[in-house]
Each structure stands twice: as structure tokens, then as C-alpha cells.
Amino acid sequence: xxxxxxxxxxxxxxxxxxxxxxxxxxxxxxxxxxxxxxxxxxxxxxxxxxxxxxxxxxxxxxxxxxxxxxxxxxxxxxxxxxxxxxxxxxxxxxxxxxxxxxxxxxxxxxxxxxxxxxxxxxxxxxxxxxxxxxxxxxxxxxxxxxxxxxxxxxxxxxxxxxxxxxxxxxxxxxxxxxxxxxxxxxxxxxxxxxxxxxxxxxxxxxxxxxxxxxxxxxxxxxxxxxxxxxxxxxxxxxxxxxxxxxxxxxxxxxxxxxxxxxxx
Numbered sequence: 060x061x062x063x064x065x066x067x068x069x070x071x072x073x074x075x076x077x078x079x080x081x082x083x084x085x086x087x088x089x090x091x092x093x094x095x096x097x098x099x100x101x102x103x104x105x106x107x108x109x110x111x112x113x114x115x116x117x118x119x120x121x122x123x124x125x126x127x128x129x130x131x132x133x134x135x136x137x138x139x140x141x142x143x144x145x146x147x148x149x150x151x152x153x154x155x156x157x158x159x160x161x162x163x164x165x166x167x168x169x170x171x172x173x174x175x176x177x178x179x180x181x182x183x184x185x186x187x188x189x190x191x192x193x194x195x196x197x198x199x200x201x202x203x204x205x206x207x208x209x210x211x212x213x214x215x216x217x218x219x220x221x222x223x224x225x226x227x228x229x230x231x232x233x234x235x236x237x238x239x240x241x242x243x244x245x246x247x248x249x250x251x252x253x254x255x256x257x258x259x260x261x262x263x264x265x266x267x268x269x270x271x272x273x274x275x276x277x278x279x280x281x282x283x284x285x286x287x288x289x290x291x292x293x294x295x296x297x298x299x300x301x302x303x304x305x306x307x308x309x310x311x312x313x314x315x316x317x318x319x320x321x322x323x
Contacts, residue, residue: 093186094173098166101211104130104154105162131155136197136208142321149201149318153193155209165211172218179225179281184303188275191310192217195271198314200264202321208261216251216265217272219244224276232283232294271310278306 110116111129121132123140134151141148156162177185196213223244230237248269255262279302286295 089178089181091174091177093182093189094169094177097173097186097189098169101154101156101162101166105156108155131209134209136200138201138205138207138321141201149197150190150194152197152209153190153211153214156211157209161210165215168215169211169218172215172222176218176222176225180221180279184279187303187307188217188221188272188279189214191275191307192220192268192272195274195310195314196264196266196268198318199267199270200261201318203263204261206261208264210261210264212261213264213268214272216248216268217275219248220269220272221276221280224273225280228277228280228282232285267314271314274313275306275310278309279303 108128108130111119112127116129119129121127121129123132123137126132134148134155136148136152137145156165173185176188180188193211193214196216197208200208200213223241226233226237226240226244233240252262252265254260255265279298281294281296282298283294284297286293
């Protein structure tokens with residue numbers, strides 16, 4: 060990876076031998092596990108949805124509304140059932156999808172955004188980001204639209220926001236590339252929100268996921284400094300691991316309090 064750096068600021072003791080403005084730096088090597096675990100679980104749940112939708116799970120019926128889809132019956136975001144105490148419906152819908160195209164698009168987006176983020180954030184922080192953003196999205200949907208909804212896109216929008224925050228907080232490290240990445244993220248978000256104006260798309264859920272992901276990442280995203288010596292430079296995260304817990308708790312608390320206003 061090529062980055063921009065001010066060698067005098069980073070290494071004042073080497074002013075007599077300035078470092079080049081561009082250098083190769085070893086990226087973090089955190090394994091990518093959470094992304095693929097999420098994908099496998101989501102696909103298995105969709106197979107369950109397909110099986111029940113085709114009548115392959117005989118003897119099961121939905122006690123809340125007519126639906127052959129048993130997973131959606133017990134996990135779909137339905138405001139009346141949430142108000143009746145079924146609070147898991149504010150997070151369970153991230154595992155549910157309405158069609159093969161729906162899950163295909165979301166899993167493609169997860170595979171496109173997730174691995175790089177997980178390499179930087181680490182497994183625990185990435186998983187926290189995914190769940191917190193998904194929850195935030197369905198809370199906003201619960202507050203602002205009466206329509207039932209489902210899908211991992213609330214969490215996907217959270218990943219998009221987290222990538223933007225991560226790049227913004229590390230502009231000094233990424234150099235000119237940061238501006239291009241941020242513009243690309245903004246364009247993707249705007250295009251998807253415009254598409255989300257179509258009937259049947261939960262734009263409030265997307266917006267909530269974006270807010271939840273951005274808030275979490277502001278406190279938990281890695282902030283890098285250069286470490287090591289030439290030619291073995293590497294990136295050092297200056298954020299303590301405890302920031303992940305704090306970021307998750309703060310974001311969950313804010314959106315939980317927002318959801319509580321509906322009950323009050």
C-alpha cells in the first residue's frame with residue numbers, strides 16, 4: 060500500500076536523513092472470519108425461508124399474520140408486535156430477505172465492503188459494528204414507518220458509513236487516496252438513497268444504519284500512526300481495544316432510548 064507521510068513530523072529524530080514522501084507500508088493482518096460467518100448464517104436462514112415458503116415444513120403456521128415463511132413470521136420488523144414486547148424484531152430482520160435478488164445484492168455488498176473493514180477493525184469490532192448498525196436501522200424504521208421490513212441492508216449501510224469515517228480519520232495516512240474514497244462512498248450512498256425512494260424499500264432503515272455505523276466508527280475505528288523503521292514500516296492503531304465496548308454501548312443506548320419513546 061502506498062501512503063503519504065510527513066517524515067519530519069513522524070520521525071523527528073531522522074531529520075538529517077529525510078524519508079521519501081511515498082513509501083510501502085505493511086497493512087494489518089487481522090483474519091477475515093466474521094464476514095464469512097455472517098454470510099453463512101444469513102444464507103442458511105434464507106434457505107429456511109425458502110423451505111417454509113415452499114411448504115416443506117409441514118405442520119407449522121404463523122400465529123401473527125398469514126405467511127408460509129416461518130422465519131419471517133417470527134423475525135420480521137412489525138411495529139405492532141414490537142410494541143407488544145417482541146423486541147428481538149429490532150435486530151432479527153438483518154438475517155431475513157424477501158427474494159433471491161434481495162439477499163444476493165446484500166451479500167455481494169457485504170463481501171465487497173466487509174473483508175477490508177474487518178482486517179482493520181478486527182473480528183470483535185467488526186461484528187459489533189454490523190449488529191449495532193443493523194439495530195440502529197430497524198429502530199429508525201420502527202419510529203418512522205409503519206411498514207414491515209427485513210434485510211441486511213441496514214447493517215450494510217452501517218459498513219458504508221464506517222468505511223467513510225475510518226478513511227476520514229486516517230486522511231494523513233492515506234493521502235490523496237482518501238478524498239477519492241470519500242467521494243465514492245458519498246456517491247454510493249446518494250445513489251442508493253435515490254433508489255430507496257422506490258416503493259417497498261425501507262429508506263429510513265438505511266438511514267438509521269448509516270447513522271449507527273457512523274457513530275460507532277467515530278469512537279471505535281482504528282486511528283493509525285506509522286511504526287517501525289525503514290524499510291519495515293507498519294501501521295499502529297492508537298485506539299485502545301476498550302473503545303469498541305464503549306462505542307457499542309453508547310450507540311445501543313442512544314437508539315434504545317429512541318425506540319423507548321414509542322412505548323412511552
